[in-house]
Amino acid sequence: MFGFSRAQLISLVILIAVVIAAPFFVYPIVAMQVMCYALFALGTNLLMGSVGLLSLGQAAYFGLGGYTAGYLVQSLGLTPEIGIVAGGLAGGLLGAVFGWLAIRRQDIYFAMITLALAQIVYFGAVQLTGFTGGENGIQGIPRSALFGLFPLANDHAIYALVAVVFLIGVVFVHRVIHSPFGQVVRAVRDNEPRMVSLGYRPASYKRIMFILAAVLAGIAGGLKAMVMGIQTLSDVGIATSGLVVLMVLLGGIGTIFGPIVGALIVIAMQYYLAPFGAWVIVIQGGIFVICVLVFRRGIVGELAYRLKSPL
Amino acid sequence: MNEAVTEAVLETSGLTKRFSGFTAVDNVSLSVKAGSIHALIGPNGAGKTTCFNLLTKFLQPSAGKITYRGDDITHLKPADVARRGMVRSFQISAVFGHMTALENVRIALQRERGASFDFWRSDRRLQRFNDRARALLEDVGLGPFADTMAAELSYGRKRALEIATTLALDPPLLLLDEPTAGMTEQDVARIVDLIKRLRQGRTILMVEHNLSVVAGLSDRITVLTRGRVLAEGNYETVSRDPAVITAYLGSDHA
Known part of the structure; x- marks a missing residue:
């Protein structure tokens, strides 16, 4: 159905059930945070898993999305859906410019350029206090009514919004991978010179994927700003860029559900290990090392390998 | 032969490629006639594949000019060359x-x-x-x-698949880089048959090591050694050329 394999369809049903049940068992804010990061990681995985490009600067689009949404809703009094859509557009526009610059390079050089460009955005965020609030960030973003009609002040109301956007994101990412475009990207990854000899211009396809990843990051950032009511510098910093890469690798690079599981584990660790203070990062590092040593395919990747079915 | 057949589809003049002090292709002038099968042969390191990469723009020439159907394509990108109908295969089977x-x-x-x-x-x-x-x-x-x-797929079938993929573009000019390299006798025979069928309505330029393949197929052969054109003509002319015999064919033809 919809081009999902059997195992993927079962996983999707389980995912939907978990998304519906979660707010009755865990703190809704944590569950929403997981979904925002999962959406961010899904986009990042389009780049890492499908194109095979490691970006170390995805936080730039995530952060810009958050700032854009926060600014529009708080300072201009616009409704949340406009903020979130604008966040996605802002991320996509920045992705179009940065992608155009970065796609000229490969491998480690690509990673370094994305990192450098994201650092520019970070320092921009520190300086442009009128837009970003600088060190203070944007505080107290109001949860105004969706479309001006449905109030989101209640945690369960905004949860429904986040859940719907997230699930649409999952289906969208699956569609991109299983589209005529996705087929071309897979072939480029398999044998780029051969694609060139068939008249393809691989850079165009990589740029589109880069933009799609940036749009998803921007939407995720905007959504997160709405949920938390706050947008800070840490969302645009290098640590966040690293975190999303960690989520993708932990969950399973190149899988549909891996980034979601990765986001769940990383955010759950941050939340439940919070009493350990600075040790969270050490524990995270330890888990990452174990993951790389024991199951390189990531959790979902390993599962898919055992089941011999894409997940 | 009529006019249409003798017209050149692909021409090079003074084509040269230098790699920091080493000249891999040296002042090569080729003329591939429409509808013909043209073979590029030569010993290892003669510059055949470099020449091929220059023609398909996977490498930029240091000097010289390439024209395809009268248009100067010297500075085009490889994907654009392919879009104009000049499609190549690779020496190492290129499948996905x-x-x-x-x-x-x-x-x-x-x-x-x-x-x-x-x-x-x-x-x-x-x-x-x-x-x-x-x-x-x-x-x-x-x-x-x-x-x-x-x-x-087996090696021979991968090569066949590569050719099928290339043919999907229905290219008027097909460039085959050692289509029978590393193949078994049966696979070679199958590919030779295929190439014979393919030539209908198109021009083929091939780099080839296997002389029996070249003998049976080519209308014209260009022999390269050390990046230079040593001889050119049909199989009979080239195979009797003393310079070619010493440089390439070796003792079994002497």
Whole structure:
């Protein structure tokens, strides 16, 4: 159905059930945070898993999305859906410019350029206090009514919004991978010179994927700003860029559900290990090392390998 | 021969490629006639593959000019050369290993038919290319392997798949880089038959090591050694040329 394999369809049903049940068992804010990061990681995985490009600067689009949404809703009094859509557009526009610059390079050089460009955005965020609030960030973003009609002040109301956007994101990412475009990207990854000899211009396809990843990051950032009511510098910093890469690798690079599981584990660790203070990062590092040593395919990747079915 | 047949499709003049002090291709002037099978032969390191990479723009020449159907293509990008109808194969079989044979051929059909950028559509949309792709696979004897992953095909079949993929573009000028390299006798015979059928309505330029293949197929042969043209002509002329015999054919023809 919809081009999902059997195992993927079962996983999707389980995912939907978990998304519906979660707010009755865990703190809704944590569950929403997981979904925002999962959406961010899904986009990042389009780049890492499908194109095979490691970006170390995805936080730039995530952060810009958050700032854009926060600014529009708080300072201009616009409704949340406009903020979130604008966040996605802002991320996509920045992705179009940065992608155009970065796609000229490969491998480690690509990673370094994305990192450098994201650092520019970070320092921009520190300086442009009128837009970003600088060190203070944007505080107290109001949860105004969706479309001006449905109030989101209640945690369960905004949860429904986040859940719907997230699930649409999952289906969208699956569609991109299983589209005529996705087929071309897979072939480029398999044998780029051969694609060139068939008249393809691989850079165009990589740029589109880069933009799609940036749009998803921007939407995720905007959504997160709405949920938390706050947008800070840490969302645009290098640590966040690293975190999303960690989520993708932990969950399973190149899988549909891996980034979601990765986001769940990383955010759950941050939340439940919070009493350990600075040790969270050490524990995270330890888990990452174990993951790389024991199951390189990531959790979902390993599962898919055992089941011999894409997940 | 009539006018149309003698017209040159691809021409080079003074084509040169230097790699930091080493001249791999030295002042090569080629003229590939429309409708012919032209072979480029020479011992290892003669510059055949470099020459091929220059023609298809995978390498930029240091000097010289390349014209295709009268247009100067010296500074075009490789993808643009392909779009003009000059499509190459590779010496090391170039298939998409993680895709089925059918998908391999389909990828070549996708671009021209405008189904390569739509990321919002289902890939079921590609099924309308299946009939054409199957016919092409059938053509090279790969009909029963349509759903096999390309990586799992035998070497000879991979080469056949590569040719089927190339043919999907229906290129007027086909450049084959050692189409029979590393093949068994039977596979060679099959590829030779295939090339004979392919020549209908197109021009073929091939780099080849296997002399018996060249003898049976080519209308014209250019012999390269150390990056230079040593001799040119049909098989009889070239194979009797004393310079060619010493440089390339060796003792068994002496």
